[in-house]
Amino acid sequence: MNTKRILRISMVGKHTITILFTSPKTLAESSKWVLPKNQLSFDLIEEWIKKNPEASICTFEGAKAFKDIANFQDYHGLPEFRNAVAEFMGRVRGGRVKFDPNRIVMGGGATGANELLMFCLADPGDAFLIPTPYYPAFDRDLRWRTGIQLLPITCNSSNNFKITVEALEEAYKSATEADINVKGLIITNPSNPLGTILDKDTLKKLVTFVTQKNIHLVCDEIYSATIFRPPGFVSVAEVVQEVDRCNLDLIHIVYSLSKDLGLPGFRVGIVYSYNDQVVSCGRKMSSFGLVSSQTQHLLASMLSDEDFVGRFLGESSKRLAKRYTIFTEGLKQVGISCLNANAGLFFWMDLRPLLKEPTFEAEMALWRGIINDVKLNASPGSSFHCMEPGWFRVCFANMDDLTMETALQRIRTFVDQKKGGEVVPAKNKRWQKNLRLSFSAQIYDDGVMSPHMISSFPDASLASCSSQKLIN
Numbered sequence: 001m002n003t004k005r006i007l008r009i010s011m012v013g014k015h016t017i018t019i020l021f022t023s024p025k026t027l028a029e030s031s032k033w034v035l036p037k038n039q040l041s042f043d044l045i046e047e048w049i050k051k052n053p054e055a056s057i058c059t060f061e062g063a064k065a066f067k068d069i070a071n072f073q074d075y076h077g078l079p080e081f082r083n084a085v086a087e088f089m090g091r092v093r094g095g096r097v098k099f100d101p102n103r104i105v106m107g108g109g110a111t112g113a114n115e116l117l118m119f120c121l122a123d124p125g126d127a128f129l130i131p132t133p134y135y136p137a138f139d140r141d142l143r144w145r146t147g148i149q150l151l152p153i154t155c156n157s158s159n160n161f162k163i164t165v166e167a168l169e170e171a172y173k174s175a176t177e178a179d180i181n182v183k184g185l186i187i188t189n190p191s192n193p194l195g196t197i198l199d200k201d202t203l204k205k206l207v208t209f210v211t212q213k214n215i216h217l218v219c220d221e222i223y224s225a226t227i228f229r230p231p232g233f234v235s236v237a238e239v240v241q242e243v244d245r246c247n248l249d250l251i252h253i254v255y256s257l258s259k260d261l262g263l264p265g266f267r268v269g270i271v272y273s274y275n276d277q278v279v280s281c282g283r284k285m286s287s288f289g290l291v292s293s294q295t296q297h298l299l300a301s302m303l304s305d306e307d308f309v310g311r312f313l314g315e316s317s318k319r320l321a322k323r324y325t326i327f328t329e330g331l332k333q334v335g336i337s338c339l340n341a342n343a344g345l346f347f348w349m350d351l352r353p354l355l356k357e358p359t360f361e362a363e364m365a366l367w368r369g370i371i372n373d374v375k376l377n378a379s380p381g382s383s384f385h386c387m388e389p390g391w392f393r394v395c396f397a398n399m400d401d402l403t404m405e406t407a408l409q410r411i412r413t414f415v416d417q418k419k420g421g422e423v424v425p426a427k428n429k430r431w432q433k434n435l436r437l438s439f440s441a442q443i444y445d446d447g448v449m450s451p452h453m454i455s456s457f458p459d460a461s462l463a464s465c466s467s468q469k470l471i472n
Contacts, residue, residue: 038226038262038345038397040319044312045261048302055301058294065297073293075286077106081296084303085270089255091309092225097237105271105282108289110222110256111141113269116289117252118146120281121216126183127151128218129171131163133348133384133391135192135220148183151175152385160339161194161348163187163202168209184216184250185209190223190233193384193393194348195341197227200234207236207243207251216250225260225313228321229342240274248274257299259345261312266295320345320397323404327396330408334415338394345397349378352390354418363389374414376407 054061076082082101089099107113122128124147130138131153142148153171155161168185175182187206189198198206210217219236227233237253240246253272258264268291273279303309328338328347339348355362360382367380381391399407 038259038316039399040262040323040397041312041316042262044308044315045263045302048305048308049298052301052305055298056294069293069297073296075290076283077104077291078293078296078300080304081291081300082106084300085255088303088309089224089270089272092260092313093233093235093238097235099237099272103272103274103279105273105279105286106291107269107271107282107286108291109258109264109267109269110220110254111137111269112267112289113254113256113271114138114141114218114220115146116282116285117218117254117271117273117278118142118148119285120278121218121252122146122148122183123181124148125181127175127180128184128186128216129153129168129175129182130186131155131161131167133161133193133381133386134186135188136383136385138186142186149180150186151180151182152387154387157339157350157388157391160196161191163198163206165205165209168206172213182213182215184218186218186220188220188223189236190221190226190343192223192344193346193379193381194339195344195346196339197231197233197343199231200239203234203236203239204243207239207246210250211243211246214247214250216252218252218254220254222254222256222259223344224255225316226320226345227343228317228324231342233343237272249277250275252278263299266299267291268295268299323396326404327394327408331411334412335419336411336415346393346395348381349392349394350390351378351392352388354415355390358389360389366390367392369418370411370414374410376410376414 049055053059058066079101082104085104086099086101090097105113105116107116118128127149128142128151130150132155134150134152138150143150151171151174153163153167155163155167172182185206187198189203190196191198206217217236221235224233224235235253236251240248240251251274253270255270255272257266257268267289269289271278271282273282324341324347331338331349335353337350339350341347351366352358354366356365363380363382367378371377378392378394381393382389384393396404
């Protein structure tokens with residue numbers, strides 16, 4: 001890696017690729033706003049670990065289990081871990097639905113789980129519909145090795161980016177007229193980047209749609225425990241029984257502990273499918289991305305502690321609500337509005353009034369000003385395939401209070417100067433001194449795959465791969 005400059009490839013709009021050069025120093029200082037990590041309740045997990053040393057096989061108290069856990073384990077995962085995850089998933093959903101631990105397939109984080117599911121469901125060239133804006137790394141996670149296509153369903157700000165049946169039908173019709181085999185529909189609930197949830201009525205319409213078309217529904221629910229104010233989260237698992245003639249073989253859920261517990265380094269991804277063939281196939285494929293048995297052992301103990309789980313979920317919700325309110329109210333003071341959100345680790349900020357013109361080029365120019373001059377990185381909407389320029393995603397749960405206050409002050413100053421026609425100083429020593437963020441290989445990797453860029457590698461460099469369709 002070049003120690004002076006990092007090649008960054010960004011999507012602008014639907015097709016244009018812009019090559020930017022950003023120094024590691026700038027990326028390090030600005031990365032806090034771009035990575036959706038949940039660090040607000042990490043102290044609660046650290047406290048639990050200190051009080052329960054026997055949960056780890058690497059402590060004096062837990063060493064007696066070392067031999068059993070360190071030996072080769074079943075690809076299906078430790079039974080106690082799958083049981084604990086199934087119970088936790090049910091608790092996060094208010095106990096309104098039960099999950100069968102025998103239907104859980106594990107993968108290396110949600111990234112591995114999503115790719116595993118694509119290999120099970122589709123052939124190269126098959127397509128999945130997906131509402132915009134959507135998590136940009138899906139272009140990597142779902143497409144690179146599987147060869148599938150992602151076809152956008154246009155959503156816009158006129159109805160707060162909600163999915164409509166009309167938009168679904170239009171996207172499906174366009175694909176079939178182009179002789180594209182639509183294999184399914186992918187949704188993220190709660191939404192990344194919107195920070196909103198799908199209500200029960202919308203979910204029923206989506207389940208009805210895939211049932212009528214006989215295509216799969218993949219529900220990414222990795223932010224399901226990040227609800228911080230009403231309305232509450234509704235899982236697709238709650239509505240499938242309420243839809244007439246719903247084909248359960250078409251319904252699949254992706255889950256992870258990376259966002260809800262703030263443990264992305266543990267690489268715990270879950271596929272929960274109602275389809276027996278997917279479960280069978282997925283378990284065979286999961287050998288390529290197993291979760292460490294040591295991780296399973298620790299988390300099985302943690303998630304089985306009902307008192308801790310209840311306290312963590314409640315406190316996490318309170319802290320997320322407080323941080324969201326401070327951020328959005330602070331932006332409101334300078335006339336910046338955000339999409340009304342109630343979940344996730346981010347919000348959807350409306351900077352359209354600051355654009356010189358309503359184009360994606362103007363959006364990228366504004367983004368460069370924010371990242372280079374103010375040393376903040378709010379991911380531009382075009383990287384999320386948003387059809388309207390001027391929207392930005394801001395992550396708010398990955399920094400301490402001092403960093404948050406500094407970030408808010410910077411953006412307020414920037415907005416005031418932009419509205420007043422002033423030029424923001426290119427180098428402000430006070431800003432650089434007040435906010436120094438560590439740069440690591442992990443942050444670099446996340447940065448390369450972060451929303452404002454697709455990859456540092458051209459598609460042509462990827463080895464072509466083929467797969468046999470496993471699920472009809």
